[in-house]
Amino acid sequence: MNEVLLIYATALLLAWPLGRYLAETFSPTSGMVDRIFTPVEGVIYRILGVQPESPMNWKQYGKAILKLHVIIALVALIILMQQGRLPLNPDDIGGMSWDLALHTVASFITNTNQQHYSGQAQLSYFGHMFAIVSMQVITPAAGLAALVAILRTAFLLRKEPELTADGSISVGNFYADLVRSITRLMLPLAFITALLLAWQGVPNTFEGAQTANTLDSTVELTEQRIPVGPVAPMVAIKQIGTNGGGWYGPNSSVPLENPTPVSNYIQTVSIVLIPMALVFMAGYLTGQRRLAISIFGVMLTMSVVLAGINIWSENQPNAAFGGLTADGPNLEGKEVRFGATATALWGSFTTQTSNGSVNGMHDSFNPLGGGTELMDMFINATFGGVGVGLVNFLLFLLLAVFLGSLMVGRSPELLGRALEAKEIKLVSIALLIQPLLILGLTALTVAIPGLAANSNPGFHGLSQVLYEYTSAFANNGSGFEGLGDDTVWWNVSCAVALILGRFIPILAPLAAAAHLAGKRVAPTTSGTLNIATPTFALLTLGVIVMFALLSFFPVLVLGPVAEYLTLAG
Amino acid sequence: MVTKIPDPATQETLPLPATSAGTGWSHALRGALLLMLICGGLYPAVTATLGGMLFPHQSTGSLVSINGKVIGSELVGQPFSAPGYFHGRPSAAGYDPFSVSGSNWAPSNPDLRQRAAADAARIAEANNIAANTIPVDLIAASGSGIDPHITPEAARLQIDRVARTRNLPRNQVAGIVNEHVEPPVLSILGQPHVNVLKLNLALDTINQ
Numbered sequence: 114m115n116e117v118l119l120i121y122a123t124a125l126l127l128a129w130p131l132g133r134y135l136a137e138t139f140s141p142t143s144g145m146v147d148r149i150f151t152p153v154e155g156v157i158y159r160i161l162g163v164q165p166e167s168p169m170n171w172k173q174y175g176k177a178i179l180k181l182h183v184i185i186a187l188v189a190l191i192i193l194m195q196q197g198r199l200p201l202n203p204d205d206i207g208g209m210s211w212d213l214a215l216h217t218v219a220s221f222i223t224n225t226n227q228q229h230y231s232g233q234a235q236l237s238y239f240g241h242m243f244a245i246v247s248m249q250v251i252t253p254a255a256g257l258a259a260l261v262a263i264l265r266t267a268f269l270l271r272k273e274p275e276l277t278a279d280g281s282i283s284v285g286n287f288y289a290d291l292v293r294s295i296t297r298l299m300l301p302l303a304f305i306t307a308l309l310l311a312w313q314g315v316p317n318t319f320e321g322a323q324t325a326n327t328l329d330s331t332v333e334l335t336e337q338r339i340p341v342g343p344v345a346p347m348v349a350i351k352q353i354g355t356n357g358g359g360w361y362g363p364n365s366s367v368p369l370e371n372p373t374p375v376s377n378y379i380q381t382v383s384i385v386l387i388p389m390a391l392v393f394m395a396g397y398l399t400g401q402r403r404l405a406i407s408i409f410g411v412m413l414t415m416s417v418v419l420a421g422i423n424i425w426s427e428n429q430p431n432a433a434f435g436g437l438t439a440d441g442p443n444l445e446g447k448e449v450r451f452g453a454t455a456t457a458l459w460g461s462f463t464t465q466t467s468n469g470s471v472n473g474m475h476d477s478f479n480p481l482g483g484g485t486e487l488m489d490m491f492i493n494a495t496f497g498g499v500g501v502g503l504v505n506f507l508l509f510l511l512l513a514v515f516l517g518s519l520m521v522g523r524s525p526e527l528l529g530r531a532l533e534a535k536e537i538k539l540v541s542i543a544l545l546i547q548p549l550l551i552l553g554l555t556a557l558t559v560a561i562p563g564l565a566a567n568s569n570p571g572f573h574g575l576s577q578v579l580y581e582y583t584s585a586f587a588n589n590g591s592g593f594e595g596l597g598d599d600t601v602w603w604n605v606s607c608a609v610a611l612i613l614g615r616f617i618p619i620l621a622p623l624a625a626a627a628h629l630a631g632k633r634v635a636p637t638t639s640g641t642l643n644i645a646t647p648t649f650a651l652l653t654l655g656v657i658v659m660f661a662l663l664s665f666f667p668v669l670v671l672g673p674v675a676e677y678l679t680l681a682g
Numbered sequence: 683m684v685t686k687i688p689d690p691a692t693q694e695t696l697p698l699p700a701t702s703a704g705t706g707w708s709h710a711l712r713g714a715l716l717l718m719l720i721c722g723g724l725y726p727a728v729t730a731t732l733g734g735m736l737f738p739h740q741s742t743g744s745l746v747s748i749n750g751k752v753i754g755s756e757l758v759g760q761p762f763s764a765p766g767y768f769h770g771r772p773s774a775a776g777y778d779p780f781s782v783s784g785s786n787w788a789p790s791n792p793d794l795r796q797r798a799a800a801d802a803a804r805i806a807e808a809n810n811i812a813a814n815t816i817p818v819d820l821i822a823a824s825g826s827g828i829d830p831h832i833t834p835e836a837a838r839l840q841i842d843r844v845a846r847t848r849n850l851p852r853n854q855v856a857g858i859v860n861e862h863v864e865p866p867v868l869s870i871l872g873q874p875h876v877n878v879l880k881l882n883l884a885l886d887t888i889n890q
Contacts, residue, residue: 116870116871119870119871157716161704161712162704162709162712163702163704163713164702164703164704167702167704168703169703169705173705176705177703177704177705177710180706180707180709181709181713181714183710184707184711185714185718188714231781231782231783233782234780234781242723242726242727243722243723244722245722246721246722246726247717247718247723248722249721250717250721250725251717251718251721287704288704288713295721299721300720300721303729304725307729308729308733308736311733311734311740312736312740314740316740316743317731317733317741318741318742318743320742322780323742323743323745323752323755325745325746325752325753325755326751326753327753327760327761328753328754328760328762328882329760329761329764329767329882331763331764332761332762332763334778337760337777337778338780339743339755339758339779340779340780341742343726343727343729343730345729345733346726346729346730346733347726349729350725361782361826362783363782363783363825366824366825367825367826368757368758368759368826369757372740372757373867373872374867374871374872374873375871377871377872378867378871431789431794431822432790433794433795434798434818434821434822436814437798437799437802437813437814437821438798438802438814438816438821439815439817441817441818441819443789443818443822444818445785445787445789445794445822445823446785446822446825447822448826448829449771449824449832449833450829450831450864450872450873451872451873452873455871455872474784476784476786476787477784477787477788477789477794477825479789480788480789480790568786568787569786569787569788570790570792573788573790576788593786593788594784594786595786595788676788676790680790
């Protein structure tokens with residue numbers, strides 16, 4: 114329990130100053146740090162041929178995001194399929210099949226990091242670095258850029274909106290936001306984290322696998338080939354950038370990727386650090402500090418309640434071991450050095466933030482523990498992915514403003530600007546595509562024989578399929594990993610969910626923000642709905658929970674709840 | 683980055699090309715290649731090189747050698763079956779570090795029950811104890827398939843067997859086990875654990 118409190122406290126205490134720093138980073142003048150970073154960024158802008166002060170409207174901003182991602186994806190696709198012929202491949206690993214490479218690229222370019230491969234055996238060092246690590250740095254930075262654009266457009270109140278050269282509403286410059294996110298946040302923080310992890314034992318070498326002749330000669334396996342590589346820099350950015358895709362197949366449960374309780378502490382804090390910091394950043398950046406605190410309160414409440422249930426659940430025995438062991442928690446798929454509590458907390462953080470790394474196998478969690486993780490991903494706005502998590506929350510906030518205003522008979526407005534059909538349509542598209550896609554693909558996969566490839570029978574078999582699509586759409590990346598998911602069906606159908614789950618929730622809110630910013634600000638009166646109050650926070654919480662339950666309660670009953678009741682009965 | 687409202691005066695004197703904001707394909711191409719070089723080349727190369735220099739033992743996998751021969755890694759569990767060795771946890775990967783994996787069996791999966799029953803029967807017989815006293819970690823497969831640790835309880839229940847097989851006094855073996863218990867860091871982080879490979883190596887040193 115103390116470990117849980119310590120991790121929450123550390124994350125909070127680091128997130129606050131980091132949020133403040135980030136607000137400065139995205140303000141026009143950022144003082145001291147400018148002197149270090151401006152010259153470096155100047156070189157980058159010059160090579161790119163970009164003027165960072167030039168404003169973009171939301172369509173230009175969105176196109177710039179999409180174009181950059183398309184090219185990175187194509188380059189990464191070529192690298193993954195051709196890695197057998199490329200350098201830095203001491204263990205002679207061959208290229209990926211087209212569908213596996215397609216899924217891998219779709220998964221990493223969307224900040225999801227769902228893996229249908231095992232890194233230690235199917236990726237060369239070149240593939241790990243240039244394809245995987247570069248997307249793990251760039252994609253969270255792009256998510257953060259989108260958040261900053263939305264915040265400054267819809268939540269930063271100015272007398273007159275910023276305009277582009279053609280007179281449309283400016284949302285900022287994508288490359289300026291992106292490059293700053295990379296140079297001033299992602300790379301420095303990843304560098305420090307990587308060295309801390311290297312100290313704890315995460316490998317850092319360009320040598321190939323190490324061979325060991327094991328101690329007990331009476332067993333079958335007498336030689337171990339131990340895969341190593343430049344692991345620490347990847348693990349660091351995987352944790353801080355809500356990426357989640359690890360070097361080794363079972364991710365941070367592997368001792369080489371997460372060697373000690375100390376490395377586990379660092380990595381657990383790293384999962385939530387930036388997502389938490391961004392709420393503080395939003396408060397400082399827009400001046401809406403009370404609103405930010407209220408948002409943080411709602412997120413923290415959801416986080417603590419669902420993590421609490423998960424931790425309780427995993428400290429119950431595994432039903433399969435009844436009568437076969439002494440009393441104890443569910444340790445199937447968990448590591449002794451961490452124990453059930455730390456593994457469940459990680460499981461909650463990683464599904465709340467759309468990180469998706471694991472330090473234990475979620476497939477073997479008790480039914481309700483796994484159920485809370487599904488719930489975390491349905492909501493996908495409890496701190497959430499870097500940038501996009503808070504954007505998702507803001508969508509719920511707009512919905513709550515709309516519903517709350519109608520309930521008390523006022524015309525809905527956000528910070529004095531009228532919320533009208535156009536904005537609500539965009540919000541609805543972004544929100545409703547989630548249940549449509551997840552439930553549709555799940556139904557299709559279990560209805561057609563031979564597609565599911567699930568490894569568990571009964572209710573849990575359905576949970577496996579549901580989890581995979583939920584994770585893909587939430588850009589999470591964790592899985593009930595027993596699923597035989599390296600098939601053409603899984604690779605292609607998940608790729609669709611991944612891409613829609615990433616770009617619609619970025620582009621639709623960006624458009625809504627630009628529409629809002631063009632409206633006249635009505636003066637605040639006693640009749641104005643104040644959204645920075647505990648009452649409104651409660652309403653938002655209610656909207657989020659009701660939305661998730663209305664969409665997914667039936668399938669939760671068919672999956673984890675039914676499994677729980679069967680085992681309990 | 684907050685942009686200023688374009689001033690008509692400067693607009694006329696400094697006409698910017700339409701693409702200078704960075705909306706064109708050429709910006710995307712240059713951006714993709716440059717950022718991939720920085721983030722996927724420079725960052726991991728510099729970090730891994732520095733990490734390797736600062737922590738040379740850890741950097742190649744925390745290897746353990748005896749007389750110059752690599753016999754394993756502190757961070758990779760090994761399979762043990764000889765009665766004179768302490769045994770680790772069940773592994774879905776057969777302790778092969780290249781095929782690391784958990785079982786991924788749900789609590790409701792009959793295969794899990796079957797595996798656990800077989801393991802429990804074997805462990806109960808080998809150590810002469812009742813099945814319902816076996817610590818959970820000896821029955822539950824790890825997530826990685828190469829968990830190098832067991833709980834102190836799981837080590838203690840094997841002391842009698844190991845001491846008998848090696849003809850060592852029980853107290854001496856128990857003492858070695860106690861020396862190898864790693865408590866939670868700062869009494870807060872993690873669970874007490876014993877590294878099975880290190881424990882067995884210590885026993886081999888005594889018997890030599």
